[in-house]
Amino acid sequence: MAAAFEAIDVHYAYNEVAALNGLSLRIEQGQRIALLGANGSGKSTLLRLLDALYFAERGQILAFGAELSEEAMQDDALAHRFRQRVGLVFQNPDVQLFNPTVFDEIAFGPLQLGWSKPDIRAAVDAAAREFRVEHLKDRSPHRLSGGEKKRVALASVLVINPEVLLLDEPTAALDPKSTSEMVDFLVSCRDSGRTVITATHDLSIIEDIADHCFVLQAGRVVASGTPAEILADEALLHRAHLAHVHRHVHEDGTQHSHHHLHEH
Ligand SMILES: Nc1ncnc2c1ncn2[C@@H]1O[C@H](COP(=O)(O)OP(=O)(O)OP(=O)(O)O)[C@@H](O)[C@H]1O
Ligand SMILES: [Mg+2]
Numbered sequence: 001m002a003a004a005f006e007a008i009d010v011h012y013a014y015n016e017v018a019a020l021n022g023l024s025l026r027i028e029q030g031q032r033i034a035l036l037g038a039n040g041s042g043k044s045t046l047l048r049l050l051d052a053l054y055f056a057e058r059g060q061i062l063a064f065g066a067e068l069s070e071e072a073m074q075d076d077a078l079a080h081r082f083r084q085r086v087g088l089v090f091q092n093p094d095v096q097l098f099n100p101t102v103f104d105e106i107a108f109g110p111l112q113l114g115w116s117k118p119d120i121r122a123a124v125d126a127a128a129r130e131f132r133v134e135h136l137k138d139r140s141p142h143r144l145s146g147g148e149k150k151r152v153a154l155a156s157v158l159v160i161n162p163e164v165l166l167l168d169e170p171t172a173a174l175d176p177k178s179t180s181e182m183v184d185f186l187v188s189c190r191d192s193g194r195t196v197i198t199a200t201h202d203l204s205i206i207e208d209i210a211d212h213c214f215v216l217q218a219g220r221v222v223a224s225g226t227p228a229e230i231l232a233d234e235a236l237l238h239r240a241h242l243a244h245v246h247r248h249v250h251e252d253g254t255q256h257s258h259h260h261l262h263e264h
Helices: 043-049 076-085 102-112 119-131 146-157 175-187 203-209 229-233 234-239
Strands: 006-013 017-027 034-039 058-061 086-089 164-167 195-201 212-217 218-224 244-249 255-260
Touching: 017 058, 017 146, 017 218, 034 043, 034 203, 034 234, 043 058, 043 164, 043 195, 058 218, 076 086, 086 146, 086 255, 102 119, 102 146, 119 146, 175 203, 203 229, 203 255, 218 229, 218 234, 229 234
Parallel strands: 034 195, 034 212, 086 164, 164 195
Antiparallel strands: 006 017, 006 058, 212 218, 244 255
């Protein structure tokens, strides 16, 4: 079986700012992957290349064995099939949401894919229920709280049931209840055949949401392993800015610092 994605020595720059710098990785179909790395290490850029929004300037990205290139995506049939298979939930929902109502927002993908009216209505209702945004259906997505926007963005991607799900910091704006529902959802993706790639800083959830992790630094993969292997490598987590230093002030006024890993 072809890999879901293969990135081979991928380079990408925003004007003069290098974002991906010789990145290589392979993701099998059905794997749940966590992308870890400091701010600016290239996680969101990589997800945009995997979603064929940007294209490698050097090197190659293959999706299901075929190269993702600007030319290939100009083939409407191929692009349509790709959009049906792969869905990206952006880090910042404001970039994603553009419809007048939450209903229209969630219905947009199915409409683009040419589904029938009754199918669209049923799918929108189910997705809105799953992400607890039913009561917001007539509201403008731009006038919601950050977490509500994030849940609408998730519903608008999950509504088409893509076989590959790309999630950029999916829990970042969510309250504890919504976070634990998101984690439950990602746990349920295990052994479902769905490929899920999640960019996150939250080490406390990676054992639940991922079978395998890639650690990014300065636009390339510097380590990969199971969540347990990555969590055990304190030096790596420190180098990749994933563990923070804890400061205590003792009663006698002396300060003391040590690395702190989130308990899991
Ligand atoms: N639109 C843009 N224009 C110019 N440079 C950008 C743009 N978006 C990202 N960059 C740069 O590309 C590099 C990688 O950014 P990217 O957003 O991929 O990182 P990230 O790992 O997702 O970070 P974060 O954890 O903060 O979300 C950074 O140096 C960043 O400054
Ligand atoms: Mg990012």
